[in-house]
Amino acid sequence: MAPSAADMVLGLKSILIPHYIGNIILGLSYFVMKTFPPICTRIFEDCSLEMKEWEWITFLGCVIVLKNRKQATFGAYVNTACLFAKVLCGFLFFKTNAMYGILYGVACLLHFVFLPEPMYTGPEMVTYFRGPNLDEEIKRDKRVIWLITFYVAWSPPCVSFANLFSELSAEYSLDNLKFGKIDISKYPEVAEKYRINASAMSRQLPTIIMIEGGEETMRKPYISPKGTVVRYVFNKENIIKDFELNIAYDKCKKNPLKPRKSDKEKAE
Structure with a gap:
């Protein structure tokens, strides 16, 4: 689905901050300087x-x-585009003059140190699992719907998705609709159980799985019958639509968790 005009305006506004502006300037620097007089002369x-x-x-x-x-x-x-553009700019500057390449590298380092990418600072309602406690928590109360992200800390797509997942958790979390994350690079047995390839060449990172009644009901990206990973675009609109978060939220809101009876109360 093509983004709407409102989405595009919102996206443009989101990058009008020093980190992204500096990244764009560095990514375009060689091409502008090479064609803009009197700098190029x-x-x-x-x-x-x-x-x-x-x-x-x-x-x-x-x-x-x-x-x-x-x-x-x-x-x-924008950050990914600028990353590859900066690599090319650095190579071209160094090819023209080694000193230009060194100075450009210093400029990129200063940008990285003093203008870091802004992180999500709002509230989040995410449970961070550690190995076996994932299955324990899922089995503890099967009335709870879980949306769980399986990630690795070194994967750029996983890092990019982290802020969005935190925002979704703050917006949709309830006592019976919960959000969780687990770093499968630390728990390979979990990755194997959920059939997720955590290697550097994997196309399954991150993977989001919805669990209802203790069973998996949806995952993105999913694996086709031919064994290939079906590409998935991790944006807010897609996740809300594909995992039917609005429907799940309304259902959970109308049916809040009731305290379970103890064994003594059941006997009575």
């Missing part, structure tokens, strides 16, 4: 991009499109 021999440079830019565009297919937010999309 002072630094480079001419003010035009060479054919080889145009080929690299085209290749960069293809890489950005491929790598950005699963980004959760507009900001994550």
